[in-house]
Amino acid sequence: MRILSGVQPSGKLHLGNYFSMMRKMIHYQDKSDLFCFIANLHSLTTFSGKDKLENFTFDALCDFLALGIDPEKTTFWVQSDVPLVTELSWYLSMCITSNQLSLAHSFKDKIAKGITPSGGLFFYPVLMAADILAFNSDRVPVGKDQKQHLEYARDIAAEFNRKFGETFKIPEPEIDNETAIIPGTDGQKMSKSYGNTINIFDPEEALKKSVMSIVSDSAGIDEVKDASKNAIFSIYTLFLSEADRDSLRKRFETPGLRYGDLKKELLSVILDFFSPFRKKREELLNNRDYIRDIRKKGALKAHSVAIVQLEKARSNLGLK
Numbered sequence: 028m029r030i031l032s033g034v035q036p037s038g039k040l041h042l043g044n045y046f047s048m049m050r051k052m053i054h055y056q057d058k059s060d061l062f063c064f065i066a067n068l069h070s071l072t073t074f075s076g077k078d079k080l081e082n083f084t085f086d087a088l089c090d091f092l093a094l095g096i097d098p099e100k101t102t103f104w105v106q107s108d109v110p111l112v113t114e115l116s117w118y119l120s121m122c123i124t125s126n127q128l129s130l131a132h133s134f135k136d137k138i139a140k141g142i143t144p145s146g147g148l149f150f151y152p153v154l155m156a157a158d159i160l161a162f163n164s165d166r167v168p169v170g171k172d173q174k175q176h177l178e179y180a181r182d183i184a185a186e187f188n189r190k191f192g193e194t195f196k197i198p199e200p201e202i203d204n205e206t207a208i209i210p211g212t213d214g215q216k217m218s219k220s221y222g223n224t225i226n227i228f229d230p231e232e233a234l235k236k237s238v239m240s241i242v243s244d245s246a247g248i249d250e251v252k253d254a255s256k257n258a259i260f261s262i263y264t265l266f267l268s269e270a271d272r273d274s275l276r277k278r279f280e281t282p283g284l285r286y287g288d289l290k291k292e293l294l295s296v297i298l299d300f301f302s303p304f305r306k307k308r309e310e311l312l313n314n315r316d317y318i319r320d321i322r323k324k325g326a327l328k329a330h331s332v333a334i335v336q337l338e339k340a341r342s343n344l345g346l347k
């Protein structure tokens with residue numbers, strides 16, 4: 028089974044990114060044919076700047092590799108290195124109306140906020156459909172926010188097949204409804220845009236500052252505490268087994284727990300958990316040639332799969 032997903036390079040990786048998405052992807056590589064890419068073309072719709080995009084892309088490559096993506100097992104590449112996908116996006120754009128595209132949440136939300144969206148943002152779902160269809164993907168695991176984009180990809184594939192003859196597999200979405208929302212330091216959903224993230228590869232001091240700033244209620248040391256609404260608890264449990272989770276809950280229910288001590292404990296749990304990854308990442312950051320080589324090989328591998336779909340599409344369209 029081929030599983031495909033893409034992640035936009037967005038700077039520093041945080042606990043929310045890791046536990047909601049990346050860990051799952053990395054597990055897939057042992058069970059299935061994983062295709063994983065860095066969606067730098069989609070990033071162009073949110074920010075620009077040569078250095079920023081280059082650095083974010085490089086960091087994302089190092090992050091994924093450090094956390095366990097194995098380029099021998101997984102097809103791992105940078106979106107813009109396989110331009111066949113952008114070619115396909117043009118063909119696919121004939122299989123959706125401009126009216127349908129204007130109904131995309133990502134597009135409508137910008138308009139609602141008074142921002143004038145670019146043509147690129149309008150086209151975003153078509154490029155995403157091309158990402159998926161170029162690789163003949165069976166399943167696409169994404170967060171809830173990407174559900175509509177998956178529906179576009181399915182509709183576009185079906186319409187292409189109807190108009191031009193059977194060409195694409197209809198991809199199955201895998202929407203993660205279960206993952207509990209991971210709170211940030213202020214208790215809201217952890218997100219870069221809220222400035223409440225705990226960045227897993229920050230230097231220790233910065234990481235300490237983030238963890239120590241997690242909000243908590245004002246229950247005194249001698250009071251019984253409510254774990255269910257506690258951000259320290261929610262974050263801590265990401266690292267715990269079912270049994271350890273219960274014992275942490277018991278500690279909340281027993282007077283004497285100090286939030287300050289618990290945060291220090293959490294900090295050391297986070298540092299321990301990510302320490303092998305951190306070490307690996309340091310090595311990768313200093314090995315630009317190796318990363319360049321991985322990037323090149325990944326692009327070749329991805330291209331060799333996409334070209335098969337492209338040849339079919341070009342031929343069915345009457346382009347050759």
Ligand code: TRP
Pocket residue numbers: 031032033034035066069154155158159167168169173176
């Ligand atoms: N739009 C996705 C996001 O922002 C990233 C993405 C681009 C993607 N192309 C994709 C995800 C194809 C899955 C499949 O998260």
